[in-house]
Amino acid sequence: MVIVVTNRKLCAGDFLARLDSLCRAKPGAVLLREKDLPESDYAALARSCQEICVRQEVPLILHGHPQIARELGLSQVHLPLPALEAQAAALCGLRAGTSVHSVEDVRRAQALGASYLIAGHIFSTACKPGLPARGLRFLGEVCRAAKVPVYAIGGVQAGRVPDVLAQGAAGFCIMSELMECPDPYERLSSYIDIETAASLG
Template identity: 45%
Template sequence: MKKRTEIINGSDILSVTNRKLCREKFLDRIEKIAEAHPAGIILREKDLSEEEYRNLAEQVLKICRKQETRCILHSFFDTALKLECDAIHLPLSILMNMDPEKRKQFRIMGASCHSGEDAVLAEKMGCTYITVGHIFETDCKKGLPGRGLEFLEQVCQKVSVPVYAIGGITGTAMEKIRRTGAAGACVMSGLMTCEDPKEYLEGFKE
């Protein structure tokens, strides 16, 4: 049985942002993705300072709340708390150094994992879901082979929280991904660049 989590919004696809891939204004793209109702939007703009990120996050949160789509902020947990956002996604290194009392303030907390050991540690530290990758070859990790479906299945068996595959995910691969026990998958470039996010997400449905 697939593990489910609160971030599900009629979809098992998490949108991961990268504004540099957009061919239009970033907030216009966010509006379109939010209207398409993925499981959530992870605002992952790693090149921004915390102040710059906060300014962007305020606008993205406003859009997501209007569309009733879950927005998950990334890395800057103090900013998330100030903006009254109860969902955060963290690199494992940040999660490990985070005050346990602050961890408890998030209803949804995810971590980026790259091994079964990472996944077990993230779960112990209170994560409500994890992402695991990269599963298939992707332009984001040029020259590095994907870890594959067997790796994904092994990670899913080690934890009880929902696992989302990341890295080179396409609609045609989703049936195989679901068979591993994963709760869903993360998509970045496809949703940042496609003509119609709603139609694009339809291609991932069971």
């Protein structure tokens, strides 16, 4: 499964038009990661994104903001692990995924009922300048420790997809490339094709 992670600041052109193009390629989900926005602005953007995701039948996951998720009738949110620890008891039926950076994080997240894990960053990426990548060995350790789906994030390029899936990952996340490329539909479709071929073979 390919998860589209958003960053509207990287987009050349209209963000919602790009999201619509990406959703036409049928990713596994869209994670609306716009952490700089005030809550009211995030809620407005989430409503616009939800319209696109509903029309294209793609699940939308909000990054934080459980209350907004409930207001929109969504079933799942993504919370950083400290936020999940602080809010787990108050999620009131919402499922929550989280990000992990160690096997110990995996144990903590699963004890809190996390529905999926995003593990990273796996490869070097411009989004994390100066921070060493954790690598495929780390990803394999996380996947073996996890009882829920694990998605890799960070520098996952087309040629690396088979290696990522070979470690046991359920899929991977792509952000910068899909926000910046000239043809988002074509680029995401190529990733989905590569993932399908690697999964079958």
